[in-house]
Amino acid sequence: MTALHSATVAGLDALSLGDRPLVVCDVDEVVLHFLKPLEAWLDRRSLWLHAVSYGLTGNIKRKGSADAIPKDDVAQLLIDFFDDEVGRQDAVEGAGAALANLAGRADVVLLTNVPHHHRDRRMENLAAHGLGFPVVTNDGPKGPALARLAARATGPIVFIDDSPTNLKSVLAAVPEVHAIQFVADERFLALAPDVPGARLKTNRWPEVETYVAALVAD
Incomplete structure (x- = not known):
């Protein structure tokens, strides 16, 4: 399995995870327009x-x-x-409200492949859009990062990403993950290949919230 960057390891290990479900979400073309x-x-x-x-x-x-x-x-x-x-990207409609609602019942982490040195600017922009969740920067496929988180998680894990490469990587590393393919852009949603094992493919946050809320219901 690919070695994680030291910044990714530090970010993952600094997370304070509770005894709750875990929602790990990509940023570009998922919660922010790219x-x-x-x-x-x-x-x-x-x-x-x-x-x-x-x-x-x-x-x-x-x-x-x-x-x-x-x-x-x-x-x-x-x-x-x-x-x-990186400091000026707009939020995808519904992302902030959906994740805020889910955060009442799950830990929410944003896992982004933005260059590591842009983490602070990315966090500031996300917070300005009501997306002030923990941010971990990553490079390459996200399976290794999810595997490290899954070793600490105690409940269901949801992974939301636009990239088939990242979705496949995560499903190979942590098969029990509830993977959701989210591509905000209509053109690229239609062009995106289906990912075997993904539970949902959409560009509408209310659909994501409905699926995850049922999964993490008390």
Whole structure:
């Protein structure tokens, strides 16, 4: 299993988990919009997102060109995007209310693959949107992080993410997890491949809240 970054280990081990169910939730395109601000940011750089398949690599092009920019360039664009925009992303409708309601019966943790050095800016932005939950930064597939949390959890565990890679990683590491695939953007929700073992695929937070509330009911 992939080794965890020291910042991830520190963040996970610092969490105070109670004797309650655990909800672990991704941030980008789940509780905060990612694609909308990314497309506006790309437009200012004469780039655009051609949403013909799930993911960014192969879909970002220069205006006036049919050729997608290389994978390495996409990786650098994401670094630059977060440098510029991590403190300004807007909340996905219903995310704050749903997680606040669930927090009455479960521990809520936000597990995000934003670069580790942006953790404070991400936390400030989340808090401004009423999403002031513990934030742990991660890199790579999230299975190892969930396995570390599951070793301490005593109740049901829910994992919410947009990425099929992360969902598959978590389900392989912690098969008992209740996995939910959430993709806020309608286009990418339709393009996202179904993940075997996921209990729900949606872009509506009331649906998530209904499912999880039934699972964690007293």
